[in-house]
Amino acid sequence: MKALLLSTVLSAGMLLPAGPAAAQAAEEGAEAPANGNEIVVSARRRDEALQEVPQTINVVTAEQIEKLNLRNFTDIQALVPGLTLSGGGSFSTSATVRGVAFNPEASGNNATVEFYLNEAPISSNFLFQSSFDVGQFELLRGPQGTLRGRASPSGSITVTTRKPNLQKAGVSFSATATDTHAYKGDFALNVPVIGDVLGIRLAGVIDENQGNQIHSIKEDGNYTPAPFRKTKGLRASARFEPVDFASFNFMYQTLRSRQVQFSSVESASFVTGNPSVATPVINPFDRLSLEDSGSRQGQDQQIYVWSGELRFAGQKLSYTGSHNHQDFLSLAASDGADYFGPPRFQLVERTFRDPTGYEAVCSEQSLRANLTPTNQAYFQCTHGSASRNSHEFRLSSDERVLGVFDYVAGFLYDRNITPSRLTQETPLMNSAGTAVSSINLTSIVRDANSTEKSWFGNVIAHLGERAEVSGGLRHINYRNFSSFLQNGNRTIPDRNNTVEATVWSGSAKYRFSEDLMVYGTVGTSWRPGAFAIGDFNLQPTVRERSFFDLPPEKSTSYEIGVKTSFLDRRGRFNVSLYKQDYDNYVYRGNSVYFINYSLQGGVVRSSVSSFNFVAAVPATVKGVEVEGAFQITPRWSVSSNFSYADGQIRNGTIACNDINADGKPDTNAALPTVAALQAAVGPGENVAQCAYSGRTLTSPKWSANMQSEYNFPIFDTAGGFVRALVNYTPRNEGDPNNTNDDVSAYALANVYAGIRASDGSWELQAFAKNVFNTRRILSQGGAPLSSAIRTTAGGTINYVSDYYSVSVNSPREVGISLRLAIGSR
Structure with a gap:
């Protein structure tokens, strides 16, 4: 019976328009709209009904997070098509929305998507580690900056914790346990x-x-443990409202995360169709790795956010301040091709600071003490920290000025300090490649900080009851400093500059009736030039530097939209179309081979390395976003979302693999020799460049989801429910220079069933995510895993393995969750 009911729900839901899931009443302390089912957002720094805001906004409420068992921050993307969140659990996190991506390693925390926690700007990594006691998640699409925080070209993500x-x-x-050994309380x-x-x-x-549930084929429980991710967090919040016209809030959060993760591989036979040479034979869906120790990471975070508000004479003076700090440590294996795997080389276990092996001593001296020529795994050890302080003051209207105007004016101070220390180990072999003769250590010391001071203002003019126009400005003063030392040598000049920029926005809306509103917006955005870290060449060329040290990025966006409701607001349907033009868009492609000069045995020698360089290119993104929801009956609701984004680069210049020197990026480029690469890039150059026209991202251009819930009475005090969430991803061709990464269309379905109290005080739920155990290869290497092994004589041994890198979607997960509440939620 339940299966039949679920099938009916899904079939009916797919016929309905796309849109976000459930509505939520206004947060405690905010004035709720007349219709209690409206979603309340703070996109314009005041509480408004979602349907009143002339902007595309996606909302995920605390109720949805609980109902759909969204345990991690990255799970939010299942409800928001067009949004991709990756890197959960690591300190390298990224977000993609409206056809463009944010990669913190490329942009130095200058994001295409800015993140906020309780209205304070925060680096994405702080949010990606865990999600608990969240009040609401909002994605504001399109350029931001004249109303909140920092300028961002493609959107802002705000997270509000419960007050x-x-x-x-x-x-x-609440507690959850699953058959994949996942436990959360x-x-x-x-x-x-x-x-x-x-x-x-x-x-x-x-x-x-x-974590990613990838196990090593060498797993022994000690040196090579099973993968895991462990997170513990604690948050304390205070709210003080001594008088009617004043309120103050304070939040402190501490979080500790530890993990060991592995990278998945597959045998070459599944790619080429030829018989496997190496053993064992690994199927892409075996979720296995060749790595001996995996990537070991640890993070410790502290977050403070405080705010105050005074209301007087129809005005409101607001302040939000924050301080956050994190320390992170990573010990990542550098032998992805497994050249140094046994039986050729003896396994030597490392000495760690503690017996569990997360807290590696990350210093050149301690690494050297642990190295012997028979070490089997070689590492890159990274130790970094990040401190951020922000202060924002705002003066805004609490009541309309002259009955017509609402305004916000303010000042933002934001300072980031992000030093990092990195040590790379490079084994030097004898000329035959049969023995390790010595081990070279490369020490990287990077210091960086940035300070932004900006003044902003926005005015909304209400022209009668139906129309409004608004406009805003932000003037930015941005200073950044970075220094880079490699083995004590300043291979890249210090960067110390101050730039100024101004962004602006304007919008107009007209409400034809209570159920129909149209709007249009235009806005600009700006980001300081990206500085990508990872090319540790002792002798970078001018061309090479142009692919990791970029000029500022600018963009202009246009959007028109319609927001409607129908059947006494039981349903809503919203659609928007947009276009955004970029100058110097920060494009990051796949890894490219380059000639790397490094110190080997006291002598500077050349070898082939790879790095995913960045480039400043012209780009245009066009898209459409549709959302809708419908309460079919008092017990049955359905909703879905649709997002399409086509980002195109026109005649940009990028770093590329061009071994045949035809000016076009090679397809499935294999590891070249130093001589072959030098001949291709030309005398005095280290990397090839190509003219490129193509997509800004290799992810699918569109995606959609649908969710539905049906509840029914069982007892006077409790009832049952059935829920479903379906995400659809179309066929995608992936990287045009990699013929192995095309992905056929697929759908992932999650189902939930259980019983809950009529007053919401408890709920018992069983669920299955990816219930049909759909399996897809999401990415696949264009060439076999390989390593350029350096020798003491200055030569290189090109080792090509019989395995390819591969990533697949998560397997089916079955679990049970229990939620209890007494008194206030």
């Missing part, structure tokens, strides 16, 4: 210390799982 309730005490708890305790005046809230999380 203390000043009237009612409460405690809540979180709690919240709310105490109104002084009724209507002072309240505190404590929340915490313990989250343990296997």
